[in-house]
Amino acid sequence: MIAVESLQKHYPIRRRGVFRRRSTGAVRAVDDVSFTVASGETLGLVGESGCGKTTTARAMLHLIEPSAGRVLLEGEDVLAVFRRGERREELRLRRRMQYVFQDPYLSLNPRWTVAETILEPLRVHAHVPRAQWEERLAHLLDLVGLEAAHAARYPHECSGGQRQRVGIARALAVEPGFLICDEPVSSLDVSVRAQILNLLVELQERLGLTYLYISHDLASVRFIAGRVAVMYLGRIVETANVETLFAHPRHHYTAALLAAIPVPDPDTRIVRAVVAGELPSAMNIPPGCRFHPRCPAALPRCREIDPPLELAADGHLVACHNPR
Amino acid sequence: MPDTQLTAPRAVAIPRRPGLWRQGWRRLRRNRSGMVGLTLVGLLVITALLCPVLAPYDPNDQSAMIDYAANAPPNRAHVMGTDRMGYDVASRVIYGAPTALAVGVGAMLVASLIGTILGGLSGYAGGIADELLMRFTEFFLVIPVFIVILAMVRLFGIIVVGTPLENVPYLNLGTIIMLLGIFGWPPIARLARAEFLRLKQAEFVEAARCIGARPRAIVFRHILPNALPSLIVVVALGTGGAILAEAMISFLGFGDPKAVSWGQLLYFNYGTLRVAPWASIAPGLAIFLSVLGFNLLADGLSDAFNPRTRR
Amino acid sequence: MSEALLQAEDLRVHFFTAAGVARAVDGVDLSVGARETLGLVGESGSGKTMTSLALLRLVPPPGRIVGGKIRFEGQDLLARRRRAMQAIRGKRIGMVFQNPAHSLDPLMTIGAQLVEVLRWHERLTRTAAETRAADLLALVGIGDARVRMRQYPHELSGGMKQRVCIARALLCNPVLVLADEPTTNLDVTIQAQILDLLHDLKDRLRTSMILVTHDMGVLARMADRITVMYAGRICETADARTIFRTPQHPYTRALLESVPRADRDYGPTGRRLPAIRGRPPDLVHPPSGCRFHPRCPEAGEDCRALLPLEFPIAPGHTVSCLRRGSPGVPT
Numbered sequence: 001m002i003a004v005e006s007l008q009k010h011y012p013i014r015r016r017g018v019f020r021r022r023s024t025g026a027v028r029a030v031d032d033v034s035f036t037v038a039s040g041e042t043l044g045l046v047g048e049s050g051c052g053k054t055t056t057a058r059a060m061l062h063l064i065e066p067s068a069g070r071v072l073l074e075g076e077d078v079l080a081v082f083r084r085g086e087r088r089e090e091l092r093l094r095r096r097m098q099y100v101f102q103d104p105y106l107s108l109n110p111r112w113t114v115a116e117t118i119l120e121p122l123r124v125h126a127h128v129p130r131a132q133w134e135e136r137l138a139h140l141l142d143l144v145g146l147e148a149a150h151a152a153r154y155p156h157e158c159s160g161g162q163r164q165r166v167g168i169a170r171a172l173a174v175e176p177g178f179l180i181c182d183e184p185v186s187s188l189d190v191s192v193r194a195q196i197l198n199l200l201v202e203l204q205e206r207l208g209l210t211y212l213y214i215s216h217d218l219a220s221v222r223f224i225a226g227r228v229a230v231m232y233l234g235r236i237v238e239t240a241n242v243e244t245l246f247a248h249p250r251h252h253y254t255a256a257l258l259a260a261i262p263v264p265d266p267d268t269r270i271v272r273a274v275v276a277g278e279l280p281s282a283m284n285i286p287p288g289c290r291f292h293p294r295c296p297a298a299l300p301r302c303r304e305i306d307p308p309l310e311l312a313a314d315g316h317l318v319a320c321h322n323p324r
Numbered sequence: 325m326p327d328t329q330l331t332a333p334r335a336v337a338i339p340r341r342p343g344l345w346r347q348g349w350r351r352l353r354r355n356r357s358g359m360v361g362l363t364l365v366g367l368l369v370i371t372a373l374l375c376p377v378l379a380p381y382d383p384n385d386q387s388a389m390i391d392y393a394a395n396a397p398p399n400r401a402h403v404m405g406t407d408r409m410g411y412d413v414a415s416r417v418i419y420g421a422p423t424a425l426a427v428g429v430g431a432m433l434v435a436s437l438i439g440t441i442l443g444g445l446s447g448y449a450g451g452i453a454d455e456l457l458m459r460f461t462e463f464f465l466v467i468p469v470f471i472v473i474l475a476m477v478r479l480f481g482i483i484v485v486g487t488p489l490e491n492v493p494y495l496n497l498g499t500i501i502m503l504l505g506i507f508g509w510p511p512i513a514r515l516a517r518a519e520f521l522r523l524k525q526a527e528f529v530e531a532a533r534c535i536g537a538r539p540r541a542i543v544f545r546h547i548l549p550n551a552l553p554s555l556i557v558v559v560a561l562g563t564g565g566a567i568l569a570e571a572m573i574s575f576l577g578f579g580d581p582k583a584v585s586w587g588q589l590l591y592f593n594y595g596t597l598r599v600a601p602w603a604s605i606a607p608g609l610a611i612f613l614s615v616l617g618f619n620l621l622a623d624g625l626s627d628a629f630n631p632r633t634r635r
Numbered sequence: 636m637s638e639a640l641l642q643a644e645d646l647r648v649h650f651f652t653a654a655g656v657a658r659a660v661d662g663v664d665l666s667v668g669a670r671e672t673l674g675l676v677g678e679s680g681s682g683k684t685m686t687s688l689a690l691l692r693l694v695p696p697p698g699r700i701v702g703g704k705i706r707f708e709g710q711d712l713l714a715r716r717r718r719a720m721q722a723i724r725g726k727r728i729g730m731v732f733q734n735p736a737h738s739l740d741p742l743m744t745i746g747a748q749l750v751e752v753l754r755w756h757e758r759l760t761r762t763a764a765e766t767r768a769a770d771l772l773a774l775v776g777i778g779d780a781r782v783r784m785r786q787y788p789h790e791l792s793g794g795m796k797q798r799v800c801i802a803r804a805l806l807c808n809p810v811l812v813l814a815d816e817p818t819t820n821l822d823v824t825i826q827a828q829i830l831d832l833l834h835d836l837k838d839r840l841r842t843s844m845i846l847v848t849h850d851m852g853v854l855a856r857m858a859d860r861i862t863v864m865y866a867g868r869i870c871e872t873a874d875a876r877t878i879f880r881t882p883q884h885p886y887t888r889a890l891l892e893s894v895p896r897a898d899r900d901y902g903p904t905g906r907r908l909p910a911i912r913g914r915p916p917d918l919v920h921p922p923s924g925c926r927f928h929p930r931c932p933e934a935g936e937d938c939r940a941l942l943p944l945e946f947p948i949a950p951g952h953t954v955s956c957l958r959r960g961s962p963g964v965p966t
Contacts, residue, residue: 048823063534087538101530101531106527106528107527108531110550111344111549120532121535124541159915167531170535191930193893194894195912197895197908201907202907219897220895222897222901223908243900256824259827260826261823261897262827262850262853263852263897264852264854264879265855265898266876266879275824279825
């Protein structure tokens with residue numbers, strides 16, 4: 001349903017002169033990222049901080065201007081439409097793809113009631129007559145599990161879980177087919193996370209939604225995603241369906257990531273952290289394979305040639321010279 | 325609880341926005357210094373509005389001179405005494421209130437309009453526009469504002485001699501108000517810029533863009549309402565500052581001779597401080613209480629508008 | 636059972652806000668033995684952070700410790716004068732906070748901050764202090780210690796900063812270390828490194844630790860005993876294996892079940908996590924009786940009226956639940 005091709009986002013580093021600004025290199029936040037999400041499926045995009053997953057998501061919706069690449073929504077070049085600047089076309093696209101933000105405290109206007117926040121998309125798009133707004137509001141509140149009384153509340157009067165439900169309702173107000181969920185439960189209490197995850201799954205089943213689920217929490221990704229793409233320093237290093245990835249990760253970074261997750265079972269065999277060192281800065285991406293300085297299985301090739309993302313097995317893509 | 329609903333209502337009435345200002349008001353009521361400030365400001369406003377009713381004498385009534393009652397200490401006929409020209413001090417102080425209020429409010433209106441527009445533009449647009457506007461603001465900050473105002477007031481007073489403008493009532497006062505406004509916008513612009521910069525990157529603004537809202541809608545419906553509380557606080561502070569500035573200008577003799585202003589009362593009467601101190605103390609006290617009132621109010625508003633301090 | 640190193644009895648911390656009195660910690664007993672790691676787990680509002688702050692008498696206003704005793708090394712910490720606490724904080728009890736960027740002074744070099752602690756508590760000369768600081772930085776896995784000591788916090792990565800904070804906590808050889816969510820803000824791979832480090836240090840230096848966290852995985856790795864808190868009260872205390880294998884309190888069970896696990900297979904369709912319904916409690920107006928009853932799948936009529944007390948159901952295992960046999964007091 002949605003295909004991302006060679007997406008790039010480079011932030012040039014400029015030295016400040018008095019009048020001119022010279023460019024000395026770039027932060028390659030997103031460096032040639034490609035993936036597809038089939039209709040009705042959930043693709044999990046995982047990686048640690050600074051890997052570029054949020055930048056990718058924002059670029060897909062044109063909230064950030066990508067440096068290169070295409071995004072195809074059911075075959076249509078989304079970025080070209082946005083760049084053309086035609087209001088009607090832009091609104092039409094925005095009705096098909098929406099975004100659920102990470103922080104429920106910050107993603108709602110603190111001076112607006114819940115009702116105003118949820119109805120803003122209707123107001124902007126003007127595609128639903130005003131007479132039906134109240135009905136829509138009731139429907140959306142019910143869909144996300146909020147009561148009618150919540151409509152008059154302000155964000156600071158709601159709990160974190162409720163606020164996130166409001167954010168989801170707002171995203172669903174225009175009835176999109178594709179939803180990007182950016183760490184939707186990371187800011188929530190542990191006991192509330194399960195509620196919201198269940199809600200997302202239920203909504204997907206009821207409304208036939210397609211999700212791009214971004215998270216650094218692999219456990220929740222395992223629960224909600226069908227396929228997973230792992231990012232490291234702006235690149236996708238592995239893509240596979242979720243069970244294969246967890247059972248047999250082929251990229252060493254993926255393996256390290258999985259091994260590092262603390263498992264709530266005191267008798268699990270402790271695997272000591274297999275990856276040493278720190279994450280390099282995105283300004284100084286190592287040459288060749290960007291993971292090679294920390295990789296326990298690095299070959300001499302890895303220092304020179306950047307491995308492309310290739311098919312290793314059925315539906316399983318890896319970017320590695322020496323996969324497991 | 326969300327999970328135990330029986331039936332969902334078919335429609336939910338869209339509520340009118342009731343309570344953010346009311347919630348702020350409630351918080352202000354609990355803040356003691358804010359309430360003191362509000363009381364003082366309220367007194368100022370009431371005095372200004374009702375000055376003909378409240379003042380026992382006409383402010384230009386010099387009848388006290390006739391019975392050698394000038395420079396008289398507070399007595400039954402003159403509650404605050406009289407000054408060296410026979411004016412009743414109390415009446416002149418009361419009539420000074422509308423002047424002070426006009427200056428404060430007028431100057432702040434001008435300043436906040438200019439400041440919010442320039443600062444907001446600067447913060448929202450960024451880039452070259454931001455740089456230029458900031459240099460412009462710094463220019464205004466570097467100017468010795470007070471001296472310039474004095475010079476311009478005097479200059480303007482000379483220029484209009486012989487022109488029809490000369491007969492405009494309270495022209496001098498109007499000039500002072502305009503000048504205070506024109507030179508008072510930089511702090512507001514700075515704050516507006518800071519707020520717009522901060523809010524531009526707020527996640528709910530990004531959410532609005534994601535929905536497809538136009539930049540104009542974002543500025544007026546999202547950013548401005550959230551910037552308003554901080555701006556109001558700065559404006560309240562600025563009002564006190566404007567009153568003080570006008571008092572200083574008048575005290576140095578540059579004020580409007582036809583307007584009754586506290587600073588001017590001091591200008592007339594500070595020479596007789598030893599003989600008739602009440603004529604100077606009264607207007608001085610009025611200035612002090614007014615400025616204090618606005619400052620305390622600004623303090624209280626700042627606390628009231630910060631809903632985060634609860635958690 | 637070994638003599639407890641630190642023992643808190645009936646600890647109470649209340650927050651006096653404009654909206655009312657929030658009973659953040661409401662009658663908590665806990666104890667840590669020598670060379671033992673106690674895990675304190677709960678969500679926001681459970682009181683776990685406030686409990687750890689109370690142990691060092693660092694509760695910020697408008698909060699105040701309003702009751703209880705804290706016995707440490709033979710004295711009641713709450714009875715002593717404030718200045719006496721300064722000799723304990725940083726020296727006998729070390730603390731590692733959640734956000735390493737915030738707990739290091741951005742205007743001082745790493746070395747200066749470490750040396751400051753040593754010179755304050757142990758009256759070493761500058762050279763001796765610097766040597767000791769460098770030794771500790773090496774101990775926590777920071778190579779080039781001398782170089783790092785001249786750097787400022789912003790020049791270090793998150794993981795490095797946290798190592799520095801750990802080193803700082805250990806400078807004066809404390810017998811107890813309080814760690815409040817020490818790895819929550821770190822990336823997963825870095826978190827694994829830090830947990831390995833803490834584990835090693837614990838063994839080598841023979842310190843006790845109180846580890847406050849909401850992450851059950853971290854607890855499983857690090858804790859010997861675990862105390863589960865909810866709404867300012869203790870639900871259950873037991874050794875780690877018991878808590879994970881046979882939890883007794885409904886909240887503990889629900890918490891363990893509702894967390895998605897990376898080692899569990901979730902089928903393609905019809906999957907739901909067993910979620911805890913409802914929302915975290917309001918500490919100003921907590922539910923009557925058992926604080927967890929509105930969300931508890933086993934709640935009965937009595938749970939609404941009686942507040943359960945901690946009750947030992949096995950050696951070293953206490954639970955506060957009427958359904959498990961705890962006595963209750965009417966609220």
